[in-house]
Amino acid sequence: MDTSQNTALTRALTELPGPLPARGVIHIVIPHTDRFTVVGNHLAQHAGLSTTAVGLAVRIQSLPQGTEIGIKALAARLSEGEKLIAAALRELEAHGYLRRARTRLPSGRIVTRTVFCNQPTALLRPRVVAQRPAPPQTPPPVQDPAPEPPAPEAAAAPQAPALPDVQHEEGHAPQDTAPPHNAPFVPLVPPPTAPKPPRPPLPQPGELTAELERAATALLSDLRRHAHQLVLSENDIRQLAPAVAAWLERDTHPDTIRHTLTNDLPQPLRHPAKLLKHRLTVLLPPPLPGADDLAAPARPRIAVTPFQTCDGCERAFRAPTPGHCRDCRDYRNQHGPTQAAA
Known part of the structure; x- marks a missing residue:
C-alpha cells in the first residue's frame, strides 16, 4: 500500500509545471469537489494560536450547524483530553473566533450558546444589511360586467401587512426602531491588532551609587548559578541593574530578590531579560515604613473641668x-x- 502511494506521488510530482524548489515543501493541489471546508490563512498561520487550537478550530468549522462542541462532547470524539481541549477553546475565545454565552430559552431553561466565527476580523468592518426585495405587485383582476359578490369569509379576511425590513436574531423580539444600515459594528472581543496599553517604565533608584550598581550587577550575573535559563548578556545586565538597585534601595534582601526572579520560571523560557524586566517592574515592593509611621497615634486629650x-x-x-x-x-x-x- 505504501509503495502504490509513493508511486502516485512521484508520478504527480513529475506532472507539476515549472521548476520545483530545491528545498522546502512542494504542494500537489487537487481541487475538492465535495466534503471540504474553506479555512483562511489568518487561522492556519495564526502566530498567537497553538497548533492544537488551530486544529480544533478547523474541526469545529467542518461540523454541521447545531453540533455540540462543549468540552465533554469534543473530548468524546477526539483523542485529546478535556484539559487540552479547554485550553484550546480559551485561546480561540481570546482571539475572537469563539464566544460562549448563557441564554434563557422561551421555556425558561438556561443553556450555553456557542458561536464560532470563521473570520472575526471581518466583524470589525461596518456591515451593510441587505434589504429584502419588495414582493411583486400583481395587477388588479379584470372585473366582469356583473361581478359576483365576494364570499363572507373572503370579505372578512384582513389584508396581510407587509413584512418590515428589520432583521433580528431568532428568539429575540424586534425592536421598535432599527439601527441605521451604516452603523459601525462594536465587537465584543477586542481584535488581536488592538493597541495595547503602554508598559510601565523600569524602576529607577533615587540615587544610583557605585555600591548599589556593583551589588545589582553582581546579583544579576549570579542568577545563572541558581537557574540555568537566566543567562543574561552584558547589555541586559546593564539595563536591568538600575531596577535591582531600586529594590536594594528599599531595603530588600538579596535572597528575596533572587527568589523572586528565579521562582516558577516558564518552560521553555525564550526571553529571560523580558521576564526579569516584567518581574522587577510589577513586583516592586513599597519602601519600608519608618519608626514614626509605625508608632501608635496619640490619643486626643480630653479636657476635665476642675x-x-x-x-x-x-x-x-x-x-x-x-x-x-x-x-x-x-x-x-x-x-x-x-x-x-x-
Whole structure:
C-alpha cells in the first residue's frame, strides 16, 4: 500500500509545471469537489494560536450547524483530553473566533450558546444589511360586467401587512426602531491588532551609587548559578541593574530578590531579560515604613473641668473658675445678694 502511494506521488510530482524548489515543501493541489471546508490563512498561520487550537478550530468549522462542541462532547470524539481541549477553546475565545454565552430559552431553561466565527476580523468592518426585495405587485383582476359578490369569509379576511425590513436574531423580539444600515459594528472581543496599553517604565533608584550598581550587577550575573535559563548578556545586565538597585534601595534582601526572579520560571523560557524586566517592574515592593509611621497615634486629650469650692455654702462643684454653686446662684437670683449673704 505504501509503495502504490509513493508511486502516485512521484508520478504527480513529475506532472507539476515549472521548476520545483530545491528545498522546502512542494504542494500537489487537487481541487475538492465535495466534503471540504474553506479555512483562511489568518487561522492556519495564526502566530498567537497553538497548533492544537488551530486544529480544533478547523474541526469545529467542518461540523454541521447545531453540533455540540462543549468540552465533554469534543473530548468524546477526539483523542485529546478535556484539559487540552479547554485550553484550546480559551485561546480561540481570546482571539475572537469563539464566544460562549448563557441564554434563557422561551421555556425558561438556561443553556450555553456557542458561536464560532470563521473570520472575526471581518466583524470589525461596518456591515451593510441587505434589504429584502419588495414582493411583486400583481395587477388588479379584470372585473366582469356583473361581478359576483365576494364570499363572507373572503370579505372578512384582513389584508396581510407587509413584512418590515428589520432583521433580528431568532428568539429575540424586534425592536421598535432599527439601527441605521451604516452603523459601525462594536465587537465584543477586542481584535488581536488592538493597541495595547503602554508598559510601565523600569524602576529607577533615587540615587544610583557605585555600591548599589556593583551589588545589582553582581546579583544579576549570579542568577545563572541558581537557574540555568537566566543567562543574561552584558547589555541586559546593564539595563536591568538600575531596577535591582531600586529594590536594594528599599531595603530588600538579596535572597528575596533572587527568589523572586528565579521562582516558577516558564518552560521553555525564550526571553529571560523580558521576564526579569516584567518581574522587577510589577513586583516592586513599597519602601519600608519608618519608626514614626509605625508608632501608635496619640490619643486626643480630653479636657476635665476642675472642682471648685462654693463661696456661699462651701460645697464642691465643677466649674472652670471659682464662684458659687448652682443652688447658691439660684437663691441669689431670687432673693438678692444681701439676703443670700445673711
